[in-house]
Amino acid sequence: GDSVTQMEGPVTLSEEAFLTINCTYTATGYPSLFWYVQYPGEGLQLLLKATKADDKGSNKGFEATYRKETTSFHLEKGSVQVSDSAVYFCALSTPSGYSTLTFGKGTMLLVSP
């Protein structure tokens, strides 16, 4: 079945450091790929997405490129801020009838001033 694997956290960085959170996937067909962010005690917010190979999703300085050859969708940001501290989830959906999401376990990011 479909699966998503993320690097385990927490990832601890100083403000203005470069961020990479790795995500790889296993899926049949051609999934859509997503990054969601969750702040403490809240629901998930869509951060970015990509629907086909070589697409780059971007939002708020975050980027991720859909790499079919390596089945990866790594999240990057050039300069993190304290306000980026949150849990980040990688997810995929396949364009079947019900199109459910398969999530990774999440990676906590902690940014210190």
Place this chain on the structure above:
Amino acid sequence: DGGITQSPKYLFRKEGQNVTLSCEQNLNHDAMYWYRQDPGQGLRLIYYSQIVNDFQKGDIAEGYSVSREKKESFPLTVTSAQKNPTAFYLCASRTGSGRDTQYFGPGTRLTVL
């Protein structure tokens, strides 16, 4: 404002009691979903519904029940048969094709005393 509302935000239940979590959306979305989140885990799918009066079991449906009598509403009942119901419950909705984004509500934290 369009969005997804979940109520209550915090819910306490005694063992052996059934409890119903509310999820309402005014986004005119067709599909709705319920997920469970446990500490350090990704989200696991409980139930989902593509249209009114139709719903499907997800990966962890045992001990839960749902109804979809209106397009806007998808309540989740946690029954006494659910062995470990303490968790954070998230509702989501989606429109259109399988490549469209799922949008999440703020969640309900259920604690069994």
